[in-house]
Amino acid sequence: MSEEKKVEKIVGIKGMNDILPEQSALWELFENTVQSVLKSYGFQQMRTPIVEATPLFARGLGAVTDIVEKEMYSFEDVMNGDKLTLRPENTAGIVRAALEHNITYDGPKRVWYNGPMFRHEKPQRGRYRQFHQVGAEALGFAGPDIDAELIAMCQRLWDDLGLVNVRLELNSIGDANERNLHRTELIAYFEKHKELLDAEALRRLYSNPLRILDTKNPSLQELVNNAPKLLDFLGEESKAHFEGVQSILRHNSIPFTINPRLVRGLDYYNRTVFEWVTDELGAQGTVCAGGRYDSLFTIFGGKHTPACGFAMGVERLLELMKLNGDAEHVSGCDVYLVHQGKQAQMQSFVLGERLRDAGLDVVLHCASATGIGSFKSQMKKADASGAAFAVIIGEDEAAAETVTVKSLRADDFANNQTSVPFDTAVDYLVDQIVGVDHDESQCENPNHIHIHH
Template identity: 60%
Template sequence: MAKVIKAIRGMNDILPDEAHQWFFFEQTVQDWLAMYGYRNIRTPIVEQTDLFVRSIGEVTDIVEKEMYSFVDHLNNDSLALRPEGTASCVRAVIEHNLLYGSPQRLYYSGPMFRHERPQKGRYRQFHQVGVEALGFSGPDIDAELIIMCARLWQMLGINGLRLEIGTLGSSESRALHRARLIKYFEQHADRLDEDANRRLHSNPLRILDSKNPEMQSIIEHAPKLIDDLDEPSCIHFETLQHILREQGVNFEINLRLVRGLDYYNRTVFEWVTDKLGAQGTVCAGGRYDGLVEQVGGKPAPACGFAMGIERLLALMQECGKEIAHPVPDVYIVHQGERAMDYAWRAAEFLRNENCQVILHCGGGSFKSQMKKADASGARYALVIGDDEALAQVVTLKPLREAIEQARVDLNTVSELIKTK
């Protein structure tokens, strides 16, 4: 026997028994984004490696350790599976000149790829919905993105999420803070771990995001970015807080909030939960005003967020949100050559009437077919023998309701289904 080929570790199949949950989520998200005027954009899953090195940052875990990059042997291009969606979205906006004349509210969804140790809520192929607002400079769009999320949690039946917000200031204030951090950490060089020493001069802000317990006391006493903020960044952050309070969105200020990607500035935020163990962040984002220019476009402000679909589906289950399996309206049981011909016509007639129909295939006795009809979850079985086919009727047998079966025509079946 040939060796069984299995899926790559951390890249999971979504089977029919769970796919309906994804469909519900995706449909809800589409309806939600339409409320706010966001339009869909779809980008390739493979991009030039340099796009992510330039945007995410060369000295980041994603680029250094997690990104699936390879050389295309046909033309020696260095390519990568996208580890996140913002850079691809910005690249597409620049390439197709979408910012010419007006700002853009965009969203995308699909698989992302990072070579991590697979665990619950963290996979090598994972799925995200990303929302990007490009060309807007004020804190009002930052607030809109956060308020949008609060509405989505209600639509999905999710509760108990906690919003943390912070600010990274401008590039100038970050440069000042960066110099202070380097000086501070150099004074404690003997207590820094390997990662911190490696990032000390290339990306000291990332040291603040360390999960190493032995580093926490050093990090706790490190200089705070809030002390180095310029006045416009302070006003931006205060206005954001005002809008959120006016709209009844509760939040906590986290001055140590550091996003894992280098392109962020000013507003950063995370929606977190205690219900998923270590994978507590389900949605995160912020402002990235320098990225459009960094990727090769004309300078333009931008803000956005991404949410992990797998984590949100798990959280919906934790919150008791039950999504019913879709079931057909009718299951057509038939036996006999004339009955088969009429069964096909009946199935297509009812589908034209927007009924969901399963037509039995594969033969078998009426008894065995009725077992399959019952197992399908259908509300009704339509039984067709040669007698029914000759009379152009069906025997309607209720499978979930205590009413008598009856011989009826197809119009009656259609009307009965539509009125329920």
């Protein structure tokens, strides 16, 4: 008999990661917190396709950028020949959709998004080929107040997530005419020191010299520090706008540092730019970046529409949450139902539905390939689930119409259990769980009770 041919396993694409069940609770905590904070500022969620026409990014991001030159996942649709790209960022898509559906016809709009982006680069900690961003875009707002509001919204999110080692860096890159004056001086300055430039700086010298200021090459730091500063080229309007942002931040006790080397590699930014950075993630220290992009609507063929926004890297922020210990405090379910016997199983189903009606998260033990399992094995599953309580229904409980409630998180684990009549079990458990920690703020449903152990 010939040996069966071994089936080759198919594995995931490098840099595109699976989010496993034990990891998803932290993602949900983050996403629920984001949604709560953004909603409290009047931002509405907007969802755009993952695939867009390639010219959208080539025009919006600028042809001479790392993203367009080296990082985009682009392909031709074999059905009709369209040139398509997996989105490397989402501001361009938001503006495209805003123009296509004319959403600012009746006034400015605050929108936000959450989803995967794609860039072909070397995967490393905090930087992946499929990564996730949360972003907010304020469309149609011209004043410095909206810039400051976006920054304040980020600060509130860090506070709600318990992140403390994140600091704000701020700069203004002025308007196009001011950048052009600065660009001329910058090129002239670097030309005088051409022999000191590395290959990357030489490549950018005439195409995108502003990005040389963002170099991480240690040997170029002194040269860059002495380069002409864009802040010195700002006109009165740009200066007033930048001072307006700073004034609101100071008045609201939001600390910041002005970083004159903070620039943007994308062509559509102007005036305010900002980054939230940390020293806890090594080289990938920027967790959120944003700024003003008043020209993007006109670049895409629309009428002039001032706008400002930001995008934050979800994976990097989750890493920070883990470093702060938040991953240890993400709850599992509230109740795990353990049962043995046919009648007990039927009663467990009934009780499970009643508990869910009361707003609790409940896991009902179900049979695996090897069967329903003993009480001991079920209790191990209950403890591993992260539940606050196990509710046990055996043949004796079923006959007596009672349940045994056991606290899985109490200090006196071995003795902390009690018998409760079946018909009062829901009220008893709700009272117990509310007593542990009633936190409605993390829930979309205000009637939903959920605990964090």
